[in-house]
Amino acid sequence: MTRKGRRLVLIGAALTVLGLAAALVLTALNDTIVFFRTPTEVAQRQVVPGERLRLGGLVEAGSVVKQGATVTFVVTDGAAKVPVAYTGMLPDLFREGQGVVTEGRLQPDGTFAADTVLAKHDENYMPREVADTLKKSGHWMEEAQKGRASGAGGGALTQ
Amino acid sequence: MALIDIANPTRFLAWSGRVLPWLSVAAVAVLAAGIALAFTAPADYQQGETVRIMYIHVPFAWLAMFGYSMMAASALGILVWRHPLADVAHKAAAPIGATFTFLCLVTGALWGRPMWGTYWVWDARLTSVLVLLLLYLGLMALRAAVDDPGRAGRAAAVLTLVGVINLPIVKFSVDWWNTLHQPASVLRMDGPTIAPAMLWPLLTCALGFSLLFLALHMLAMRTEILRRRVEVLEARAAEASA
Numbered sequence: 001m002t003r004k005g006r007r008l009v010l011i012g013a014a015l016t017v018l019g020l021a022a023a024l025v026l027t028a029l030n031d032t033i034v035f036f037r038t039p040t041e042v043a044q045r046q047v048v049p050g051e052r053l054r055l056g057g058l059v060e061a062g063s064v065v066k067q068g069a070t071v072t073f074v075v076t077d078g079a080a081k082v083p084v085a086y087t088g089m090l091p092d093l094f095r096e097g098q099g100v101v102t103e104g105r106l107q108p109d110g111t112f113a114a115d116t117v118l119a120k121h122d123e124n125y126m127p128r129e130v131a132d133t134l135k136k137s138g139h140w141m142e143e144a145q146k147g148r149a150s151g152a153g154g155g156a157l158t159q
Numbered sequence: 160m161a162l163i164d165i166a167n168p169t170r171f172l173a174w175s176g177r178v179l180p181w182l183s184v185a186a187v188a189v190l191a192a193g194i195a196l197a198f199t200a201p202a203d204y205q206q207g208e209t210v211r212i213m214y215i216h217v218p219f220a221w222l223a224m225f226g227y228s229m230m231a232a233s234a235l236g237i238l239v240w241r242h243p244l245a246d247v248a249h250k251a252a253a254p255i256g257a258t259f260t261f262l263c264l265v266t267g268a269l270w271g272r273p274m275w276g277t278y279w280v281w282d283a284r285l286t287s288v289l290v291l292l293l294l295y296l297g298l299m300a301l302r303a304a305v306d307d308p309g310r311a312g313r314a315a316a317v318l319t320l321v322g323v324i325n326l327p328i329v330k331f332s333v334d335w336w337n338t339l340h341q342p343a344s345v346l347r348m349d350g351p352t353i354a355p356a357m358l359w360p361l362l363t364c365a366l367g368f369s370l371l372f373l374a375l376h377m378l379a380m381r382t383e384i385l386r387r388r389v390e391v392l393e394a395r396a397a398e399a400s401a
Contacts, residue, residue, distance in 0.1 A: 004239050004240060007239045008235075008239050011235065011239065011320065014320075015320060015323070018321060018324060019324060022324045026328070026335075030336070034283075034336045034337050035280065035281075035282040035283065035336065035339055036337055038337075089276075091273075091274070093274055093275070093276075094276075116276075117276065118275045118276045118280070119274065119275055120275070120341065121205060121274055121275075123341045123342045123343065123344040123347075124344070124353075125203050125213070125352070125353040125354060125357050126353070126354035127202065127204065127356055127357070128203075128204040129201070130204070131204035132204075
C-alpha cells in the first residue's frame with residue numbers, strides 16, 4: 001500500500017471510531033437532549049410535582065379558556081392529556097390544534113403551571129388559498145396525517 | 160487536461176481569473192431574481208408575511224453546511240495528498256462559512272421571536288448549529304495560532320475532520336430528538352412539504368447564494384495564493400539584501 005493509501009485508511013478508521021463514540025454518547029444523553037416531554041411521557045415517568053420541565057404537544061381543540069390575563073388549555077399528544085394554566089402574552093401562532101412547548105412545574109393536582117409558552121410550527125408551507133382549498137375539498141387531514149407520520153421520529157409534533 | 164493540472168496553483172489563477180467575472184455576474188443576477196421572487200411569493204397560511212425570512216434563512220443554513228463539507232474535503236486533500244491548493248481552499252472557506260452560519264443564526268433568531276415567541280432556545284438543532292459556528296471560529300483561531308503554515312494547515316485539517324461528526328447531527332437533530340425547530344421541509348425522503356409557489360423562489364434564492372458563496376470562495380483563494388507569493392518574494396528579497 002502506498003503512503004497516501006495508508007493515510008487514507010488511517011483517517012477512515014479514526015473517523016469510524018470517532019463516529020461510533022459520538023453515536024454512543026448521543027444515545028446515552030438522549031434523555032437530556034430532547035427539548036420537551038410529551039403528556040404520555042409525563043404520565044409514564046410519574047414526574048414529581050414541583051419539578052421543572054418542558055411539556056410539548058398539541059393544544060386540544062375547544063380547550064382554550066381565557067379568564068382575564070390567565071389562559072387555560074389542554075396539551076395532548078393523542079394518547080394522554082395535561083391541563084395547563086398560564087398567565088401572560090401568548091405567541092402569535094398559539095391557537096387550538098397548534099403545537100406548543102410550555103415550560104413550568106407540574107402541580108400536585110395534576111395540572112401544569114406554565115410560565116413560558118412557545119408556539120411550534122410544522123414543516124408545511126403553503127399559501128392561504130391552497131390551505132382553504134384543501135380544507136374545502138376534505139384533503140386537509142390527509143396532508144396533516146402525512147405530516148404527522150413523517151415527523152413522528154422522536155415525538156416531533158407536526159400538524 | 161487532467162484534474163491535477165487545474166488544481167495547480169498557477170493554472171488555477173489563470174482559469175479562475177477568466178471564470179470569476181462570469182460567476183460574479185451570475186451570482187448577482189440569480190440573487191436579484193430570487194429576492195424579487197421572494198417578495199412576490201404568496202404569504203403562508205399560518206405565518207403570514209413573516210415566512211419571507213425563510214428565503215434567506217434556509218440558503219444560509221444550507222451553505223453553512225456546504226461550506227463545512229467543502230472544508231472537510233479540502234482537509235482530506237491536505238492530509239492525504241498534501242496538495243497546496245487544498246490548503247488554500249480550506250483556509251479561504253473558513254471565514255465565508257462562518258459568516259453564512261452567523262447569518263443563519265441571526266435570521267433564525269429574528270424569525271423565531273415572532274413565530275415561536277423566543278429568539279433562542281437550547282434545542283438540539285439550534286445548539287448544533289451554534290457548535291458549527293464555534294468550529295468555524297476555532298479553525299480560524301487554530302490557523303492564526305500556529306506560526307508554521309504547513310503545520311497550521313495540517314492541525315486545522317485534523318480538527319475539521321473531527322468536526323465532521325457535527326454535520327449529520329445538525330441535519331438529523333430534528334428527527335432524532337424532539338426540538339422546537341420543525342423537521343426538514345425540502346430535503347426529506349417523501350418530497351418537499353412546501354407549496355410549489357414558495358418552493359421555486361426558495362430554490363432560486365438558494366442557487367443565487369450558492370453562486371455568491373462560490374464566487375467569494377474563488378476570490379478568497381486567489382487572494383490567498385497571491386498573498387503567499389508576496390510572502391515568498393519578500394523573504395527572498397530580505398535574504399538577498401542581508
